[in-house]
Amino acid sequence: MSFPRWTNALTVFHPGMDEQHRKLFSLAEILWLSVNEDGEMIDRAVQDLVDYTYSHFAHEEAFLVNIGYGGLVEHKRKHESIFRAVDTIVDKYATEDRKVFVNELSIFVAEWLVRHIVAEDMEYARFIAQQRMRRATDTAPPSQPIAPRPPPADPIERLRRLKAAFEEELISADEFDTRKQEILAQL
Ligand SMILES: [Fe+2]
Ligand SMILES: [Fe+2]
Known part of the structure; x- marks a missing residue:
């Protein structure tokens, strides 16, 4: 035992x-x-x-x-x-x-x-x-306040970035058109 x-x-x-x-x-x-x-x-x-x-x-x-x-x-x-x-x-x-x-x-x-x-x-x-x-x-440390969402980028800057993405073939022509219309509608 x-x-x-x-x-x-x-x-x-x-x-x-x-x-x-x-x-x-x-x-x-x-x-x-x-x-x-x-x-x-x-x-x-x-x-x-x-x-x-x-x-x-x-x-x-x-x-x-x-x-x-x-x-x-x-x-x-x-x-x-x-x-x-x-x-x-x-x-x-x-x-x-x-x-x-x-x-x-x-x-x-x-x-x-x-x-x-x-x-x-x-x-x-x-x-x-x-x-x-x-x-x-x-x-425990107090929970961090939620950071405010950054304001949407300037529409001209967004159009520039969208065009760059299209030229680098990161998005299709159709997607480029759709998103461009969305940005222009917000102007
Ligand atoms: Fe005991
Ligand atoms: Fe004990």
Whole structure:
């Protein structure tokens, strides 16, 4: 089995948050790979994963406050419930078989990451995209006034040009006559 990884499909259109999500996947995978290591290595991998999860939530919430995201309260609630679930698994560590524990925690984190990013983090990604669009329209330069049409060229000049076109065989004799009549009618 290969461990789930961050892909471009999970981007929230914010490089800092994408980087933190990527790191969370890596830490979960490090824990998953440490299944046959000694207890100390596993302890460290668990600690790193739990600490980084906590720090990511704190960073993300501060970031959502900064951008004035309306769904902050609900988003915080989701983070709390994920963190409670992580805590519940970690609490079982002492009593559970190490292999079962490592698998359970690493897979749980990777799965909630995908689910939470796709369902909830994408909501603020949409908000960021809308804000950017609004800013771009607000700062767009005013549309240029439509240039007035140039006045029709002087009829004598138009006749001269028409004759030149006929002499260069760019128009037929019939076309020359028709257009000449049109110009003369405007005099
Ligand atoms: Fe989140
Ligand atoms: Fe997140």
